[in-house]
Amino acid sequence: MNLNTITELKRPSSADEVTAWKDGYAWLAGGTWLFSEPQVHTDTLIDLAGLKWQSLAVASDGGLEVAATCTIHDLCEFKPPKTWKAGALIGECCRSFLSSFKIWHEASIGGNIVMSLPAGPMISLTTALEGIYTLWPRNGEPRDVNAIDFVTGNHQNVLAKGELLRSIHLPASALGKRFAFRRASLTHLGRSGVLLIGTIDDAKKELIITITAATARPVQVRLCGAVTAIEVREAIEAAVPESLWFDDVHSSPAHRRHLSYHYAEEIRKELCA
Template sequence: MNLHTLIDLVGLGWPALTPTPQGLDIAATCSIADLYAFRGDASWTAVPLIGACCECLLASFKIWNAATAGGNICMSLPAGAITSLTVALEGRLTLLARNGGSREVSAVDFVVDNNRNILEPGELLRSIHLPASSLKKRFALRRATLTHLGRSAALLVGTQAHRGGEMVLTVTAATRRPVQIRMPEGVSAAALRHALDHAIPADGWFDDVNGTPAYKRHMTYHYAEEIRAELAAQPLQAQSGALA
């Protein structure tokens, strides 16, 4: 191992949560407990998704209060629920390089495989930005676990603006890395299945003790269809100041 520096990120004192008209900035050091407790503006109708994803963590009291949003993302487990959350809400991650530079990446591009991400040696995750446009959406979540309180075997989130438009479907836990597909409003069940066939290769399903690839594939297709039907059944609302 070529380890020569350890940094106590919590000691840097980054503000945990910073809501602005542009969206929500979450420090990498924000605890799961603080994230769970966040309540945003009433127009941010996707805020309950934050709590729902936190509840997907198989978390003891200690993890709940000490584990961080950034730690969960950087651990880069397929079942990383904060990864699921930030990808589903089309988050942008700010990464700090050892030389003081920084870069921004889409949350969907950060985790590339089980326990693998795009961080360069010495690079840090500084923060996650969830755009207000995503926080104002409606959402549907489905999760499969082999055991009650078990680690997620499949965690799917669909989002759509209240006025309609494209449905963004995010698949995590079942796949080795997050998969996101964008489908037009009113997409058919057959077209959704076809899009999933295209987006997830045969070796893209995650094989571990929480479920076989065949099980995870089955649950993913089943839940994707439930999410499609749920969002399609909700009445659309005309764009207004509160709901967009």
Template structure:
């Protein structure tokens, strides 16, 4: 839609060119959300694409995903053979309530900053121990684990004007086995629950819960727990975390999450599919 309040569109080639940040400024990535509803308090868009950040950079330490990396780019990424977690990229992209048109515009960073409980890039990056690199308006970059970046429905740790530069996924997490489960009330609907389990080379298991909770919840185990151990860990999730919206009631989401968590435990423990 036309944003009738926009007076200025900046296209910097370096972030330093952006001076005088006001509450009316907004970073523009793919624009799939920004242009989907009125932005009455925004008068200036700062387009990130002129910054020219490489979308995906792999090295021995892992994979750096630029905030401006498009969903289509990460969906089609093929990593080294021992990065067993890479198929999870596509699985999470397929969890968007969105067509290929959105995939070709929407960015990984935009999805994290939107901070919706069902944000599939949040699920992916949190599950793989991702660390956000955040650029403040002034001062040194700061690192924030993805699991702590989203703080609630549509809220996160960014301060006004701060820029999410990238997310780094460590190689050890990329070598982990993964199991993912996803539920939406309608065929192409927004996720009511999106869970990812990982089992690393030391056999530690991590269960990341999104969609059904207002922010990512992570349960860590030194090995694959038994069903009772998993149930006990799940019981520690505060009642207030279960997220109710048009995509499912809180009790429904909790139920589906418990079902999927057990399914993932069985799969990663070698008992299931």
């Protein structure tokens, strides 16, 4: 749609060119959300395309460095090495979208994370793979935040005004783990109502279960040793207060709670058998 409140489009070639942040400014990535509804409080878009960040790179630990501007399409096209047992999770999460051609080709990984919707599949992917986000404040030193601590609620996160999500680091240690994936959606390619991912470190015998879409923010439980069904249930009960189960047209809190316990047990059986 046309955004008739926009009076200026900036195209910096470096993020440092944007020093003074004003109310009314917004970073523009793929624009799939920005242009999907009126932005009455926004008068200036700052296009990230001119920064020309490399979409994907091998990280210093052998993991994956994803630029915030990388598109869903480019991430999904990436062929992970065979040693990354969790590599197939990338494709699973890229396909967990209510995704039109436009979203598939234009939506960015960073835009999806910063939107901080419960059903943000790039949040599911990067929290489950123990990602680390690099944030660039305006006029400050870059800082790293664990993916699991970034989203604080529905459409809420820890970004300060004008702060830019620069990149996402997926560590090689997490990409090397076995995984199990479970997702429920009212329609085949619809928005997720419940999305659970389990990963297991076979050497440490540590099971991590990450709950997204079912809860207003991501929740992660870690269990060690010969994990039992009751231990998984108790860990989720302790980590998810009743008010955190998300309520919208895609599912009720009771349905989301029920499916989350069900999927968590399936994941435990699949990974710990």
